[in-house]
Amino acid sequence: MSAYHKVTKDIVEELKQIVGDKHVIFDDEEKMEEYSHDEVAEVKFHGMPEVVVKPNRTEEISAIMKLANRENIPVTPQGAKSGLSGGGVAAIGGILLNVERMNRILEIDKANMMAVAEPGIITNDFSAEVQKEGLFFAGYPMSLLTCYLGGNVAENAGGGKAIKYGVTGRYIIGLEVVLPSGEIAFFGGKRVKDVTGYNMVQLMVGSEGTLGIFTKIIVKLIPLPKAKIDMMVLFEDLQTAIDVVPKIMTEVGVIPTGIEFMDQLTLETCCKHLGQNPDQYKNAGAFLIIEVDGNDEEQVLNECLDIGDLCTDNGAIDAFVAQTPADQEKIWALRRNAAEAFKAISPRQSLEDIVVPMSTIPRVLPILRDLSKKHEVFIPCYGHAGDGNLHATVIKNPDHTDEHWQDLLPKVLTDLYSEIYKLGGTISGEHGVGSKLKQYLPLVLGKTEIESMKSIKRALDPNNILNPGKIFDM
Numbered sequence: 001m002s003a004y005h006k007v008t009k010d011i012v013e014e015l016k017q018i019v020g021d022k023h024v025i026f027d028d029e030e031k032m033e034e035y036s037h038d039e040v041a042e043v044k045f046h047g048m049p050e051v052v053v054k055p056n057r058t059e060e061i062s063a064i065m066k067l068a069n070r071e072n073i074p075v076t077p078q079g080a081k082s083g084l085s086g087g088g089v090a091a092i093g094g095i096l097l098n099v100e101r102m103n104r105i106l107e108i109d110k111a112n113m114m115a116v117a118e119p120g121i122i123t124n125d126f127s128a129e130v131q132k133e134g135l136f137f138a139g140y141p142m143s144l145l146t147c148y149l150g151g152n153v154a155e156n157a158g159g160g161k162a163i164k165y166g167v168t169g170r171y172i173i174g175l176e177v178v179l180p181s182g183e184i185a186f187f188g189g190k191r192v193k194d195v196t197g198y199n200m201v202q203l204m205v206g207s208e209g210t211l212g213i214f215t216k217i218i219v220k221l222i223p224l225p226k227a228k229i230d231m232m233v234l235f236e237d238l239q240t241a242i243d244v245v246p247k248i249m250t251e252v253g254v255i256p257t258g259i260e261f262m263d264q265l266t267l268e269t270c271c272k273h274l275g276q277n278p279d280q281y282k283n284a285g286a287f288l289i290i291e292v293d294g295n296d297e298e299q300v301l302n303e304c305l306d307i308g309d310l311c312t313d314n315g316a317i318d319a320f321v322a323q324t325p326a327d328q329e330k331i332w333a334l335r336r337n338a339a340e341a342f343k344a345i346s347p348r349q350s351l352e353d354i355v356v357p358m359s360t361i362p363r364v365l366p367i368l369r370d371l372s373k374k375h376e377v378f379i380p381c382y383g384h385a386g387d388g389n390l391h392a393t394v395i396k397n398p399d400h401t402d403e404h405w406q407d408l409l410p411k412v413l414t415d416l417y418s419e420i421y422k423l424g425g426t427i428s429g430e431h432g433v434g435s436k437l438k439q440y441l442p443l444v445l446g447k448t449e450i451e452s453m454k455s456i457k458r459a460l461d462p463n464n465i466l467n468p469g470k471i472f473d474m
């Protein structure tokens with residue numbers, strides 16, 4: 001890593017010529033600070049770039065990558081910095097390439113039910129625009145009000161609707177990519193079927209900014225569902241709530257759009273953070289947010305009623321139905337703000353992203369309880385119960401010193417990941433490995449698997465210029 005060259009004033013001049021003076025930040029730590037971290041709380045995963053560049057066109061990114069290869073300088077692509085694995089952080093300095101200016105929707109192609117967009121568009125803005133045409137982008141990361149479409153593709157973002165609609169990659173069918181060499185490639189296209197060679201689109205999806213920089217994204221859309229109902233179901237304890245989740249699908253026979261869960265501590269913390277009164281939720285010990293959508297209002301309502309009955313038969317103490325957009329937003333705001341709410345009360349925490357086969361979800365809770373007891377830390381839990389992706393959050397015990405916490409956290413995580421692996425699970429369902437999880441990769445992937453990934457990286461990026469040190473060290 002030390003073989004990389006530093007960014008000199010001459011290189012900054014060249015960068016300015018490529019993107020324009022206004023779009024380069026150099027020698028100004030105050031301005032660069034906002035680009036030095038994503039949403040990972042731990043400071044050791046933050047990193048100050050040597051220079052920030054904000055290109056506006058594919059050709060500019062191509063020129064930057066060619067310059068970086070010539071001068072042997074690392075480049076880190078960055079979107080909205082909402083990432084939770086440190087992937088978009090210039091961990092070892094070099095050039096930080098932020099795509100915030102590339103935020104246009106280039107086309108909404110109604111006849112083909114597709115849209116072409118640049119990577120810097122905010123996901124929610126993209127969704128809102130296609131909805132105006134009666135079309136639906138099913139990506140719904142809880143950060144959708146801030147994160148970018150390009151970041152979603154790079155992380156293969158999941159979110160609140162993955163159980164019914166799948167994750168981002170399912171909707172990405174074409175990508176313009178600047179390769180690490182600076183060459184421009186177009187993989188895929190507006191074709192629903194395409195087996196002409198390797199599926200490079202899906203190799204790029206989830207590559208965490210290590211294999212190429214996306215500059216145009218073709219998104220497959222579906223018709224916008226006409227009806228949607230959200231429910232909040234209250235349970236005495238988390239185990240009872242979690243136990244009911246697989247039954248919703250197997251016994252009622254409905255795949256909801258989303259099934260999110262929160263434990264009591266999460267709900268209280270979110271209520272406090274948003275100024276909502278937690279008493280309205282009757283001191284319940286656990287909560288499911290269930291969304292059902294479809295085209296027939298009556299059918300959606302009936303499905304919700306069936307799910308409500310099943311929950312009541314299986315220990316639910318109450319259920320609220322939210323039919324108006326305002327009530328729906330009130331419920332979802334609680335869930336969307338969980339990560340932020342915990343970060344506000346304790347910056348010494350690690351937001352986890354474990355994922356297990358759905359049927360084993362109930363077995364995760366005793367593991368968390370045991371680890372919490374063994375290591376004397378708090379591990380509140382919330383997440384996407386419907387797809388097995390649980391955001392357990394390890395929070396420092398206020399009685400412990402910071403030094404103890406630094407020493408303890410890797411032990412807690414090693415224990416947690418080892419147990420999750422035994423259930424057939426893995427360490428990240430949607431946040432990616434980045435720099436945060438890379439030391440734990442060998443716990444869940446063998447040498448052959450990691451070496452195969454490294455061969456792909458070597459083939460596309462022989463100089464290891466693009467986002468080095470993410471996912472694994474070369």
Ligand SMILES: Cc1cc2nc3c(=O)[nH]c(=O)nc-3n(C[C@H](O)[C@H](O)[C@H](O)COP(=O)(O)OP(=O)(O)OC[C@H]3O[C@@H](n4cnc5c(N)ncnc54)[C@H](O)[C@@H]3O)c2cc1C
Nearest residue numbers: 079080081082083087088142148150151154157158209214
């Ligand atoms: C409150 C909160 C809730 C969240 N909820 C969810 C959730 O429900 N589901 C979920 O999946 N994630 C969630 N996240 C994580 C995060 O929002 C997603 O990973 C998101 O996709 C990151 O997008 P971004 O634009 O912020 O990317 P960044 O954080 O800036 O970067 C993420 C990665 O993408 C790469 N990258 C960015 N742009 C490009 C590009 N144009 N080309 C190539 N690589 C690029 C970066 O190098 C980096 O590796 C949440 C985060 C927060 C803070």
